[in-house]
Amino acid sequence: MRLLTYCVPGDDTPRPGALLAGDRVADLSALASAAGVRLPPDLLGLVAGGEPALAAVRELLTDAAVEGAAIRPLAEVSLRAPLRPGKIVGVGLNYVEHVAESHRTLDTERELPDRPVLFSKPATAVTGPGQPILHNAELTDQLDWECELAVVIGTPAFRVAEADALRHVFGYSIVNDVSARDQRRSGQWFFSKGQDSYAPFGPVVVTADEIPDPQRLDLSLRVNGELRQDSNTRHMLFGIARLIADISSGVTLEPGDVIATGSPSGVGAGMVPPRFLRPGDLVEATVEGIGTLANPVVDAR
Numbered sequence: 271m272r273l274l275t276y277c278v279p280g281d282d283t284p285r286p287g288a289l290l291a292g293d294r295v296a297d298l299s300a301l302a303s304a305a306g307v308r309l310p311p312d313l314l315g316l317v318a319g320g321e322p323a324l325a326a327v328r329e330l331l332t333d334a335a336v337e338g339a340a341i342r343p344l345a346e347v348s349l350r351a352p353l354r355p356g357k358i359v360g361v362g363l364n365y366v367e368h369v370a371e372s373h374r375t376l377d378t379e380r381e382l383p384d385r386p387v388l389f390s391k392p393a394t395a396v397t398g399p400g401q402p403i404l405h406n407a408e409l410t411d412q413l414d415w416e417c418e419l420a421v422v423i424g425t426p427a428f429r430v431a432e433a434d435a436l437r438h439v440f441g442y443s444i445v446n447d448v449s450a451r452d453q454r455r456s457g458q459w460f461f462s463k464g465q466d467s468y469a470p471f472g473p474v475v476v477t478a479d480e481i482p483d484p485q486r487l488d489l490s491l492r493v494n495g496e497l498r499q500d501s502n503t504r505h506m507l508f509g510i511a512r513l514i515a516d517i518s519s520g521v522t523l524e525p526g527d528v529i530a531t532g533s534p535s536g537v538g539a540g541m542v543p544p545r546f547l548r549p550g551d552l553v554e555a556t557v558e559g560i561g562t563l564a565n566p567v568v569d570a571r
Contacts, residue, residue, distance in 0.1 A: 271327065272474045273441070275313050275398075276347040284350050286313045288331055289474055293344040300340035301330040313475065314353040317424055317440050318525040324477065351398035351471045352443060353422075355528040358395070358469055359517055360447060361418075362387035362459070364507050364532025371540030386508045386516050389459045391447075391530070395469035399563055403448055404467040405549050406570035410450035413547040413567070416533030417491035417499050417555035419484065420445040421510055422475050427523040435514035438523065441477040442484055444563040445530040446470040446491075446555045451539050451546075470555070470565045471528070481559050485509050488558040489534065493551055498541075501534030508532075 272289040286298045286309075298316075302309035307326055310316045316323045363369045363383055397403070405413050424440025448468040453461050481487070484503060491499035508516070513529055523529075538546045547553065551567040 271324070271331070271477045271480070273313055273316070273327075273352065273477070274472070274474045275350045275352050277350060278342065278347055284312065286311070286316060287347075288327065289344065290331070290341070295342050295344050295347050296331060297340035297342070298327060298330065302326075305330060312353065314526045317353065317422065320425060320525075349399040349473050350401075351396045352473075352475045353526055354393050354396055355422075355526050356393070356524050358391040358393070358445070358528045358530060359521075359523075360389045360391055360459075360463060360530045361508070361513060361532040362389060365501065365505050365534040366507065367501075367505075367535035369507075371535050371537065382507060386513055388517065389463060391464045391469050394466055395464050396471050397467045397469065397565070398471065399473040399565070401470070401565060402467060402568040403446075403470065403547065403553065403565050404465070404570035405547060405567050406465075409465070410452055411546065412451035412539065412544070414449045414451050414538040415491055415493065415498065415547065415553050415555070416447035416449060416537055417489050417557070418445045418447050418530045418533050419487060419489060419503055419557055420471065421484075421514070421529040421531060423514075423523045423527040423529070424478075424525055426525065427514055427518040430515055430518045432511045432515040435511040435518075436478070438514060439478045439510070440525070441475040442481050442557075442560060443472060443475045443528075444555050444557050444560055445528065446553060446563060446565065447530050447533055448547075469530075470553075470563055472563050473561050476560050487560075490556050491536065492554045492556075493547070495552075498538070499534055499536035501536075503531070505534065506532060
């Protein structure tokens, strides 16, 4: 399933939905109400509801149930971030070529890390498809992009073995790990990567059953239509199962938490000369099997 959160014209109330064939959006709350089924009111609640909630949604989305229900064309709704994570765990330096370009331009270590490099983004950094990335010229002149596969946790994970890790995944999405390169502070990345709007997330969450091998997905990013990043998740230094095992060795991952699994090479800081985002730019991050997350850059003043 391809699950999302959306609003309709004239009503800013977020609604849980499912993206159907033909670019149609099904209102899950309306379907549940019509069928007399109790369903969580938002996508985060659905994730926390586990397999019983997913099974109820699958039943609602059968052809018979959808017939005559609240269906809208995708073009007539406004997408929002699928959910607001309790926490976002970012992974730095998780592609070999990005390690090399970061060492060359951002003074990180030359050697490949022997354990995942982790940082956090606050939930307030999350913004949805089509929503603005804020460029505050008083805080940065080096606003950068990073297309990343996002892992959405489905069941609590603490001290999880790598062999069992993928059982805790609800689904997959896209995060653009926006970074103010000139706001790193004594090696700390929180303010550089955690400002408001620095975690575009979406456009949908694809349930794990529809992506049998998340380590074989093409990912790319364009700025104003120009290709800047082009890679595949098979090039991760630490795969998703290893990341979940490592993070959960000391931090409980909860339903709805998001792991941003790292960026391939091709960031603005690594270009010669460096190129960064400016108001008026359009950033489009694409992951195979999920879709494209597009966000304009706007002046924050």
